[in-house]
Amino acid sequence: MRVPPKVTQAIAVALFGGATVLTLAVLVFVIVFVLGKGLPVVSLDFLLQSPREMGKAGGIFPTLVGTFLLPLVAVAIAFPLGVGTSVYLTEYTVESRMTGVIRFGTDCLAGIPSIIFGLFGYIFFVEILQMGWCILSGGLTLAIMVLPTIIRTSEEAIKAVPTSYREVSFSLGATRWETVLKVVLPTALPGIVTGVMLSIGRSIGETAAVIFTAGASLRLPDSLFDSVRTMAVHFYILAREGISIENAYGTAAILIIAVLLVNAVSYGLMNRFIARRTK
Amino acid sequence: MRNTGERIVQNALMLVAFSALASLLLIAVFIFKEGLPFLLRTGLRDFLLSSDWRPQEGHFGIYPMIVSSLWVTFGAMLVGAPLGIACAIFLNEFVPKSVMRVTKPTIELLAGIPSVVYGFIGVIVVAPLIRSHLGGPGLSVLCAAVILGIMILPTVISISVDAIGSVPNSYREGALALGATRWQSVHMVVLKAARSGIVAGVILGMGRAIGETMAVIMVAGNSVKIPHSALDSVRTLTANIALEMGYATGQHRQALFATGIVLFVFIMILNSLAMAAMKKSVK
Amino acid sequence: MSDPVQISVRNLSVYYGKQHVLRGITLDIPSRHVLGIIGPAGSGKTAFLRTLNRLNDLNPDSRMEGKILMGETEITHSDCDVVSLRKRVGMVFALPVPLPLSIYDNLAYGPRLSGIRKRFQLDEIVERSLKAAVLWEEVKDRLQTSAFRLSGGQQQRLCLARVLAMEPEVVLLDEPCSGLDPISTARIEEALMTLKATHTIVLVTNNTKQAARVADTTAFFLMGELIEVGPTSRLFVAPTDSRTNEYISGRFG
Structure with a gap:
């Protein structure tokens, strides 16, 4: 029927x-x-004290520092590379076999699981370059991991800049680079920042790639060559090794708040960007 | 002088533009360099098809891990794909645009929840439920499938929503004008047009599921064996690497990198499929 | 202000990909003179304008043959420094395109590229250019507000002022009034009448009446060819080519 x-x-x-x-x-x-x-x-003490007995007692302060530093280093490295790539792809070349290959590489990189980044970062930065487990090793690894995100969002943002702006700038005697610096990038900035914020969000939550490259030291770092533990790694260790479920919850709460905050800001920016474009 | 400056900038940018590709190659080269000699020495067959994983005694067979990874990924698809696609259809076709404008960002916001948190929820909430209602150890294929299925929802939803949203409205109007109900227009016209995009979303979700590590370690139980039921404890390829990397040396370590190669190849195949599907949907 | 120059175009052809958009144009534009270019859409008027400041270079599919001399410079030569060329040849586009900057920064964009950084110099240039474009009185109190806040007609005069701020020898206008109301159009034309004392002006327009009002010489383009060129007073009264006659009497286009 x-x-x-x-x-x-x-x-x-x-x-x-x-x-x-x-x-x-x-x-x-x-x-x-x-x-x-x-x-x-969560209390002020929880946020501002160092952990005691491997995190069983005390707070999470060093992991806050680690969570702040690692994405910062990652973005500081990935930002110029990613934006440079997208500027090259959109402003300095026409679609060709070469740009196809670059795009293919970017897409592939985006799909690689974080454990592979961890393995690579460990063998390359930690061992071969003898940097050891440290902020820089972790930051470099994360930088490679978030590079595709920054390239893609920047490219979208730059493509959305009206061609007429470029024509006006050229007609006023600007070189290509002057046009990029003075007109294209400032106009595309909110979109580019969105990509950066998403990358920061991803770096904050990352575990597998970080634990093998930045290590898990609970001491406050003195330099970029010291090991740190991020909140995500701390949470993983607390929960997995059953050190303190209570503190694991507390860490997870701060972790989630941090990630959601970063993501919310980036979506807010994106919406403003879209709203301005369609106005 | 100005021309020289411009040329320097252009060349520098070109160099920078190869950074992603160069990173990819670097990763491939170093993972293969560590793992490939081992793979060639052991033989692809012995490595992939033997069930004997006893690193201390020099036995390195990852067949159970491959099977487990596939089961867990397949299970995650069973949970995540129908739910995600249904969500995407509902948000695109059955609710006002204003609801969509709130819901989609919310879901994408949730994509940012770190995977370890999902893993934790699996341990605290899902595993005990499975243990008490279905039996077994709780930490199992089923538990991993449920957690990974939830984790990939945002990926599947967001790409499917875009795919369905890009179907021209005239298609829908055409169907509705012929007297079709909303649902008839969706399953006869819209889904056919958006099929490739949805497939791409599902494949990318699969890539995420097969590559997930920390959450899986927490919820899958990690026993090295071929699962006989969804309630068995298993260890995936990714978990195998992360669990033993900390103390592995010599051959054992090389075997883990070889496991990484297998994972790398899996992911590359999935990505190529997704890209092919995307290309088709653009046409 | 630097001396305006004479432009000589010799046998110019332009291709966009396989499309042959300009066919063997030969034309002289005397200095301190307004050349009006009329013709239906797609006749190559804009393409012609864009060869004069080499903006066609932005389109990788475009190619040109022939020669254009601007004063002593052969601007079609591959060695020609297009950046300094574009500083000598300003362009106003069909639709007003303020850059997403303040009114002041829009005006200062060109001078700053040329290395002018001193505030008082920029102030002086901004005021002089806005006055020349008949916009000063309307915006002098809000130079720091976004240029997007101006009306369409004001924006187009801003674009003209922005060009004048570079002190160009030649000003190209590509249907500058196509989107404007009659009053804004009158303002622009007023500015042009003053400017031609000091500049060479090429005005592309789809409004034959505007050419009749403003241009000293008028050229009629059709399908990429220059059909006829002559003093405006003669061309509109006694065109030698029947196609010109048909166009200006409104029979097509």
């Missing part, structure tokens, strides 16, 4: 609506659960 279209329509709505609600519920549950269990643990 043929089911009437009205009935299939109703079933479809119920099914798909149910799936959507379920998805949102699960994702919201994750956040609420972690914040609910974790926030009561």
